[in-house]
Amino acid sequence: MVGSKKAIISSIVMIGGVLLFFYLPILILMIFSFNDSRSLTSWAGFSLRWYQDLFSSRDVASAVTTTIIVALISTVVATFVGTLTAIGLSKSKKIVKDVVNSVNNLPILNPEIVTAIGMMLLFSAMNIPRGYITLLLAHISFSIPYVILTILPKLRSLDPNLAEAAMDLGATPWQALTKVIVPQITPGILAGALIAFTMSFDDFVISYFVTGAGVKNISILVYTMSRRINPSINALSTLMVLVITIVLVLINVLPMLKKKERMPIE
Amino acid sequence: MKKLIEFKNIVKGFDDTIVLKGINLTIHENEFVTLLGPSGCGKTTLLRILGGFIEQNNGEVYFDGIEISKLPPYKREINTVFQRYALFPHMNVYDNIAFGLRIKKTSEEIIKQKVEKMLRLVGLVGFEKRAVTLLSGGQQQRVAIARALVNEPMVLLLDEPLGALDLKLRKEMQIELKKIQKEVGITFIYVTHDQEEALTMSDKIVVMNEGEIQQIGTPTDIYNEPENRFVADFIGESNILEGIMHDDYVVSFDGITFDCVDYGFHDNEEVDIVIRPEDIDIVSVEQGKIHGQVISSLFKGVHFEVFVKSAHREWMIHTTDPVVINDQVGLSFYPEDIHVMSKLGAY
Amino acid sequence: MKLYRSFVQPYLFWMGVFIVVPMLLIVFYAFTTSGNNIISFRFTLDNFIRFGEPIFLRVLLRSLSIALTTTVISILIGYPVAYLISQSNEKMQTLLILLITIPMWINMLVRTYAWIGILSENGLINSFLAWLGLPTLNLMYTDFAVILGMVYNFLPFMILSIYTVLAKLDKALIQASYDLGANKLQTFTKIVLPLSVPGIISGITLVFLPAVSTFVIPKFLGGGNYVLIGNLIETQFITVGQWNFGSAISMIMASVIMLSMFITKRFDQDIEEMQSRKEVG
Numbered sequence: 001m002v003g004s005k006k007a008i009i010s011s012i013v014m015i016g017g018v019l020l021f022f023y024l025p026i027l028i029l030m031i032f033s034f035n036d037s038r039s040l041t042s043w044a045g046f047s048l049r050w051y052q053d054l055f056s057s058r059d060v061a062s063a064v065t066t067t068i069i070v071a072l073i074s075t076v077v078a079t080f081v082g083t084l085t086a087i088g089l090s091k092s093k094k095i096v097k098d099v100v101n102s103v104n105n106l107p108i109l110n111p112e113i114v115t116a117i118g119m120m121l122l123f124s125a126m127n128i129p130r131g132y133i134t135l136l137l138a139h140i141s142f143s144i145p146y147v148i149l150t151i152l153p154k155l156r157s158l159d160p161n162l163a164e165a166a167m168d169l170g171a172t173p174w175q176a177l178t179k180v181i182v183p184q185i186t187p188g189i190l191a192g193a194l195i196a197f198t199m200s201f202d203d204f205v206i207s208y209f210v211t212g213a214g215v216k217n218i219s220i221l222v223y224t225m226s227r228r229i230n231p232s233i234n235a236l237s238t239l240m241v242l243v244i245t246i247v248l249v250l251i252n253v254l255p256m257l258k259k260k261e262r263m264p265i266e
Numbered sequence: 267m268k269k270l271i272e273f274k275n276i277v278k279g280f281d282d283t284i285v286l287k288g289i290n291l292t293i294h295e296n297e298f299v300t301l302l303g304p305s306g307c308g309k310t311t312l313l314r315i316l317g318g319f320i321e322q323n324n325g326e327v328y329f330d331g332i333e334i335s336k337l338p339p340y341k342r343e344i345n346t347v348f349q350r351y352a353l354f355p356h357m358n359v360y361d362n363i364a365f366g367l368r369i370k371k372t373s374e375e376i377i378k379q380k381v382e383k384m385l386r387l388v389g390l391v392g393f394e395k396r397a398v399t400l401l402s403g404g405q406q407q408r409v410a411i412a413r414a415l416v417n418e419p420m421v422l423l424l425d426e427p428l429g430a431l432d433l434k435l436r437k438e439m440q441i442e443l444k445k446i447q448k449e450v451g452i453t454f455i456y457v458t459h460d461q462e463e464a465l466t467m468s469d470k471i472v473v474m475n476e477g478e479i480q481q482i483g484t485p486t487d488i489y490n491e492p493e494n495r496f497v498a499d500f501i502g503e504s505n506i507l508e509g510i511m512h513d514d515y516v517v518s519f520d521g522i523t524f525d526c527v528d529y530g531f532h533d534n535e536e537v538d539i540v541i542r543p544e545d546i547d548i549v550s551v552e553q554g555k556i557h558g559q560v561i562s563s564l565f566k567g568v569h570f571e572v573f574v575k576s577a578h579r580e581w582m583i584h585t586t587d588p589v590v591i592n593d594q595v596g597l598s599f600y601p602e603d604i605h606v607m608s609k610l611g612a613y
Numbered sequence: 614m615k616l617y618r619s620f621v622q623p624y625l626f627w628m629g630v631f632i633v634v635p636m637l638l639i640v641f642y643a644f645t646t647s648g649n650n651i652i653s654f655r656f657t658l659d660n661f662i663r664f665g666e667p668i669f670l671r672v673l674l675r676s677l678s679i680a681l682t683t684t685v686i687s688i689l690i691g692y693p694v695a696y697l698i699s700q701s702n703e704k705m706q707t708l709l710i711l712l713i714t715i716p717m718w719i720n721m722l723v724r725t726y727a728w729i730g731i732l733s734e735n736g737l738i739n740s741f742l743a744w745l746g747l748p749t750l751n752l753m754y755t756d757f758a759v760i761l762g763m764v765y766n767f768l769p770f771m772i773l774s775i776y777t778v779l780a781k782l783d784k785a786l787i788q789a790s791y792d793l794g795a796n797k798l799q800t801f802t803k804i805v806l807p808l809s810v811p812g813i814i815s816g817i818t819l820v821f822l823p824a825v826s827t828f829v830i831p832k833f834l835g836g837g838n839y840v841l842i843g844n845l846i847e848t849q850f851i852t853v854g855q856w857n858f859g860s861a862i863s864m865i866m867a868s869v870i871m872l873s874m875f876i877t878k879r880f881d882q883d884i885e886e887m888q889s890r891k892e893v894g
Contacts, residue, residue: 011697015709018694018772021765022716025727028737032730042740081624088620096621103628106636111826111870113843114863117850118635121642121860141631144624163617173616202720204829209850222722226729226833237723244718252711319788339791346792352785356807365803366793417793 026241033234050235059221060236066132067217071200074139079193081140082147087181089148090155104145115142116209123210130212138210139200146199147192154188155181267294270420270453271316276325278311285311286322287477293455293470295420298447300456300464303474304500309457312474313423316455317346330420340369345414346423350430351406353398359385359409360394366417384412387446404435411446421453428463440466461501465489473497494607498540505541505581509606510534517606520578522555528606538607543584545603548572554596556581560589642860660861669845669862676842677869679756680824683763687820688813690764691771695812696805698772699779710776717769725762725833732758732834754836762830770819778812779805814881822870842866 036047054060089097107115119141123134159165162184166176182189204219211220218236225233271293278286286308293299301309314320316327318339326333334342345366353362363384367377385391388408393401398409407427414422424443428436444467447454458464464471465485473480473488473496481493492498498506509519514529519539531537551557558576569584574595581597589595643661645654663669698709716724731737732752739749752758782805790800828843835841840848842862849859 015694015697018690019712022713025731025765026716026719026724028731029723029727039735081627084620085624088617091617092621100621100625100628103632106632110867111822113826113828113846114639114867115635117846117859117863118639120850121638121856122631122635125638137631144627204722219720219722222720222726223829226722226726233726237726240723241719245715248715248718317792339788340794340796346789348785348789350785352783352789354786354804365790365795369794369799413793
């Protein structure tokens with residue numbers, strides 16, 4: 001269809017405007033992380049002092065460590081449990097499937113703050129003091145539903161007779177699982193693990209309510225530091241943005257590099 | 267018959283491929299024309315150019331004497347039945363059919379009359395309030411036809427509309443469509459890759475391949491007098507072979523000379539020859555011009571499909587007489603069954 | 614497949630403890646009093662009655678109106694953007710969607726914090742205005758700042774929800790509409806818009822819900838005295854220690870959310886029913 005020049009210009013303006021709206025604040029944030037003064041508005045010169053502050057701060061180091069360790073552990077546990085549960089669910093009766101799906105939907109549909117205070121009440125009732133353990137348990141809890149949600153569709157698309165075919169050929173149920181089913185759904189498992197890791201790494205609300213004894217993750221650190229204008233946050237944020245961008249670029253570029261490898265060299 | 271549509275030298279390319287290589291075609295009022303060809307031959311592209319959904323790179327399209335290339339689809343007096351019907355899922359049958367009339371701001375009383383008339387025509391009376399997503403394939407198809415025809419276009423374009431239906435339904439719909447065309451009295455331009463469908467319904471068939479028209483003619487013309495190897499191969503079953511045209515009415519192949527009914531070729535010109543399986547009789551070895559051994563015989567209901575291996579090739583024969591495998595037999599046919607085509611033949 | 618079925622059991626137990634029980638506890642706390650002391654408690658509606666006080670109702674109303682405003686603005690900006698993206702060529706679409714998605718990966722706290730430096734009294738905007746010789750604006754700690762922060766955080770969700778539906782729209786439907794005589798505007802209002810409503814609705818869900826319940830954005834951009842329901846709940850649990858009242862507020866908020874989702878879904882269904890029951894005249 002022939003599009004008028006006016007229409008094209010106005011769409012560029014609109015989309016460009018929205019993209020500018022999204023990226024400008026972040027860019028400003030990143031630029032001022034290199035500012036040689038505490039101000040967030042007047043430029044005093046290029047400096048890496050806030051980054052130095054960041055790297056020498058024990059608080060930051062411990063928050064980063066906590067975030068990573070909690071994310072790793074909760075991802076491993078959630079992926080393992082989620083995968084097994086999804087496999088079990090795919091062979092279960094409809095009632096079981098319905099119940100699990102409905103209950104799983106609760107933390108996903110509920111506002112985060114409701115899930116958070118529920119957890120807080122739970123840990124208090126169970127008499128578990130808030131800290132590292134509660135943080136971990138909470139992260140595992142909210143990750144598993146997402147893992148299950150990611151893997152179930154992959155399982156559904158599999159041939160229902162796959163496991164039986166394997167056993168027909170002599171495999172034990174466990175072997176059928178590990179040699180036939182799991183390899184087929186590996187992309188789903190990896191996707192689920194990625195989602196679990198991201199949700200845990202980025203979490204604020206639930207972590208904020210269930211943690212205690214000074215255990216902080218990166219988000220909580222940013223929250224407490226934000227009480228005062230502190231360019232160290234800018235520095236921390238810039239690093240986070242860089243890491244995410246690099247990861248996203250890698251995810252998109254690596255598959256293309258692999259393709260090039262497979263092409264014959266003339 | 268009056269000329270209605272003229273394509274003049276239509277060229278169209280997508281990315282690196284040229285899909286239409288210079289199409290010249292005239293279509294008349296009240297004709298049932300079929301664009302026939304394999305996937306990728308350009309038939310749907312040509313249709314969509316006429317409908318106004320794509321623009322050609324070169325060439326002109328004349329509709330009732332006026333060049334319409336710059337006209338958007340909603341200003342052309344042409345309506346389309348889409349391949350997967352494209353019924354509006356959020357409207358019921360009545361509203362789907364009434365859509366075009368409502369755009370034209372026709373009064374609701376007149377709309378009611380016209381929609382009811384259409385529903386009678388396609389056999390869906392009583393379906394007015396049904397949800398279109400719940401209808402069967404055949405019913406959806408008929409709603410699509412009604413929705414297009416109610417606007418009383420001068421031309422109806424049909425893009426492989428019967429593809430999604432099962433065989434029996436398809437054959438019924440073929441007859442229905444032909445009936446509707448005769449009743450309504452407008453031009454139908456039909457696109458399909460199914461040659462049997464084309465032969466059944468059309469007044470005129472345009473055979474296309476790789477962006478070029480191979481042959482235009484009535485079903486009997488195309489079937490009996492294919493102009494080149496492609497058309498011969500695409501339409502009906504054939505035995506296609508190479509031979510030499512020695513002189514008018516004389517051709518030779520497989521080392522034997524035959525009388526035939528074709529003429530106008532150069533002396534000793536290399537030609538393509540087609541002989542239809544149903545034109546060959548299986549006779550005794552002495553009576554046959556060609557000899558061979560029966561290697562297979564499949565019962566197809568209406569006839570046996572028999573393969574006979576001669577010294578030079580395998581022949582396909584359709585016969586109602588049973589044969590015995592491994593028998594030595596003779597093949598016989600009349601001079602008028604030998605169709606000679608020029609090797610260079612493109613329309 | 615008995616072995617496989619047994620795989621579900623450990624998680625059934627976990628689910629019960631970590632998902633179901635907390636919900637029940639919230640209900641329990643909401644209807645009782647005496648805080649942590651589970652031994653001596655009594656059932657009461659006091660917590661809910663307390664919420665009826667004007668000061669708290671005002672908080673609820675403010676949260677709803679802010680969330681509503683945010684949602685409406687997100688639709689007004691999000692729909693055209695989603696539509697324009699869906700109309701561009703495939704490569705452009707992938708690129709644009711990627712560009713829209715990337716900010717979503719950045720921590721919400723960071724994204725909200727970014728606006729403090731821009732909106733505050735000595736912030737970028739005011740410095741720019743001062744440099745031009747214009748009077749400064751009081752942007753921070755206002756409704757405007759909070760709504761801006763919410764739109765900034767949640768707009769991508771609206772865009773993606775609507776885009777997903779628009780991108781999947783069968784192009785043949787648009788061509789059929791043109792074929793039947795409708796021009797571009799008519800095709801948009803009669804065909805594209807009605808069929809994209811599911812996308813708008815899921816977008817509303819993704820924007821309204823977090824907008825009603827968030828406490829970070831009002832805290833950063835609204836200041837200490839700016840209280841929305843999320844802040845209220847946070848204070849009850851973290852600062853004041855009134856878990857019963859806090860639970861009651863959570864239940865009220867959850868009910869309000871469920872009610873609004875219900876209304877939205879009914880609205881969607883009513884539209885569908887209206888269309889199929891249209892008078893045949």
